[in-house]
Amino acid sequence: MRTAVFADLHDNYTGLTAVLDDAQAQQADRFIFLGDAGHQPRILAALQARGIRCVYGNWEVSGLRRLSGSLAEWVGSWPALIREDGAAYCHASPEMPAPLPTTAAAAAWLKKGMSWSALFPRLHRDIDALWNALAWMHSHNVHVLFHGHTHVQMAWVWNPTTNKLRSLAGPATIHLSSAEHTIIGVGSAGVPEDGGALRYALYDDAAGVVDLRRVEGEGT
Template sequence: MKIALISDLHSNREALAAVLEHAASHQVDRYALLGDFVGYGGDPAWVVEQVRALVAAGAVAVMGNHDSAVVLGAHSSMNEDAAAAVNWTRAQLNAEQLDFLKQLPMSVERDNCLFVHANAFDPAGYAYIQGRLEAMRSLHATQARYTFCGHMHEPMLYHLSGTGKAGEFTPQPGVPIPLMSNRQWLVIPGSCGQPRDGNPAACYALFDLDAGSLSFERVPYDHDAAAARIRAAGLPERLAQRLITGE
């Protein structure tokens, strides 16, 4: 079974369309959508409808902090730009779309895989996995062989051996990585809709469950058009610029 792992879509229609086309060309069997479908970007309704359609067809989807904020209201810890986008986004979604976001689970576990937005140790707290310490805490919190999460907008891979030895790896796009069965793995595919590693190309990952193989992918898309949608919506200019610079 080949699974496309897509996270942090952030209302970016152009990025999601490009990633879905790329994934389809690789004959994926299932999609796992790791949260933050909305926020920041200029086309939340279209993105939510795509996510709803994928879920109806069998995809896994979990709640992200921006999804929760659109449902409940911007959190006080959000910066000014993020809060502005949350408030604007809420007004763009209809009742069915808001209810869909409200009903999203915090995590899903199946086939020895845990899907969650931020981490396994406190999914609703949305703490970031900023390094090996947080990654190991997350891996110790689950029995699943594979944990897939988003929240961090940069691709990363961590592992934990049966003897407690931890490791981390910054992946190269398009290079298959064998995930040895005697280790636990934590996969952060990066952001589809707002990459922050200096490369504006959309991020996602392909996981072959049967082969135990993972590849991180980068997909170029029309980020100028996505930035134009943000400007047309009257959202902060910084949100448009981040798409162009990938930072």
């Protein structure tokens, strides 16, 4: 199955359509969104209408109270983490507190003045959070982890036998290995901070390959 994984639209509806169109041209079978859609209901409604699986980010947590009706109920049900067949998908880190399984739970828990970095570390700037994520993968038998939040497209590959860690920047094709743990920062489909092109990842689980893709599109 070919899965298009994207994140951080930040109200860029044009970015959403550009990435979806490119992924469909690449014969993606499904989509997973890693949070921070923005505050425009039409973006959230478009994700819902397409049946796209989503995990929550900090924008969903902070903006949930602005939504109402069935859209609020749907966004409120987004999980913090999706796990399947040796792969995991999250907004920033797989290590979320147990009481926060959904957007609604996180919104109720977060108190005024609390730091977002406690829940959503930036793995490309926080080496401790990066190693904690790799340790979580090792203990949970997860070989590839996809995350957003950083707005930078890059990957880390760790070999636990040699304890060597290497990093890769997109665009690139990454061949996964069950002997290694690979963290994929999919970049931003709305407001990239590593150049003008929109970013996402295309994961072929049967081939064990991840393509870090870039799409020409308009920023917000």
